[in-house]
Amino acid sequence: MINATAGTSQTAPTTAERIRSACARGGGAMLAVEGVEPAPTPVHHLLDDGSFAITAPSDGLPAAMALTSHAVGVHAVLEITDYAPLPLREPVRSLVWISGRLFHVPTSDVSELLDLVASKSPNPALLQVNTDPTRSLGGDTPYVLLRLEIDSVVVADSTGAESVALGSLLDAEPDPFFASEPGWLQHLESAHRDVVDRLANRLPSALRRGRVRPLGLDRYGVQLRIEAEDGDHDVRLPFATPVNDVTGLNQAIRLLMGCPFLNGLRARRI
Incomplete structure (x- = not known):
């Protein structure tokens, strides 16, 4: 650019600020696990411990794989697309790839974590997360809460691709506008x-x-x-x-x- x-x-946001803003805007976000069709993630919130709280379809394979992987987790990539709000010829402004290990959140911790996310980033999809420990995956609750422990974060736009350290990401804030x-x-x-x-x-x-x-x-x-x-x-x-x-x-x-x-x-x- x-x-x-x-x-x-300073004349432009730092890479970390750009990523935080893209995450805050929401846009289109998909959770990718190898060998499985990517699943939409309407909630993707960076926690203070450096992991992402994300939601995934309760009847999808990523949720099932995270549940059965137990303490090992499963490798996954969260892809966030920052779309321009106007109908441009090329509407994608940037892509963010967050790689790491995906874990199931114990049902005993779900409600507290949902409250924490809602206090920072209210999202109607939070009301559609399964909080009933007696209810199995799927059913009439569209989403489950998962946690992605970050290994790497990369953003790409018209200027190229750049990685950012997790510490810089945690120190940055989304743009105020x-x-x-x-x-x-x-x-x-x-x-x-x-x-x-x-x-x-x-x-x-x-x-x-x-x-x-x-x-x-x-x-x-x-x-x-x-x-x-x-x-x-x-x-x-x-x-x-x-x-x-x-x-x-x-x-x-x-x-x-x-x-x-x-x-x-x-x-x-x-």
Whole structure:
């Protein structure tokens, strides 16, 4: 990805921050175990001990294999797809692969762990997890709770692939705007093409020959996707300094646009 106006301060999320944001956004997540069709995982929450609490279909083979593997666990990969909130030609912004050992959570621990996850990351799918120790896998409860002990974490996007240490992942936080980003980008695309066009004026002239679309928004800047005849090009327009709230975000975007009314100036009356 091109950084159009790189400065001396941090201009983009760290790899760990990008992964935490992708996990928090949810998106499409699948649990893969060798020899078995991947299963959807609507809940995938990073715990403080460095493992992931995830849900899997209660009637699926990954859940059964985790249960029968006991203390050994079974090798598995959690794949999280970060989709752009707009209908782009290539909608996948990044892929995260989390490899490790998959374990069944004892039914005596399920309720407490569900409460912990819900307090940090509420998800309706948590209400569909089997908490009845007398109920076998399958039946009328769609999901079981599993735990993935992490061996490695890798993220890949248009710039390439990069791994991140577990300690860095635990120290990082999701972007403060991860939940609002989809709605804001959709609103920019549908109702504020003038803003997108003014941001596009910051691009090198060689990159203005395609259709410019909003691709991402975080505390460090705005990402644009140029869909051109020779392919797609991603460009980051960094803010002067990272922002942490909506007020700072609005001002940073206006600064990128070259708005003259940032410091209390008033439009001239006619």
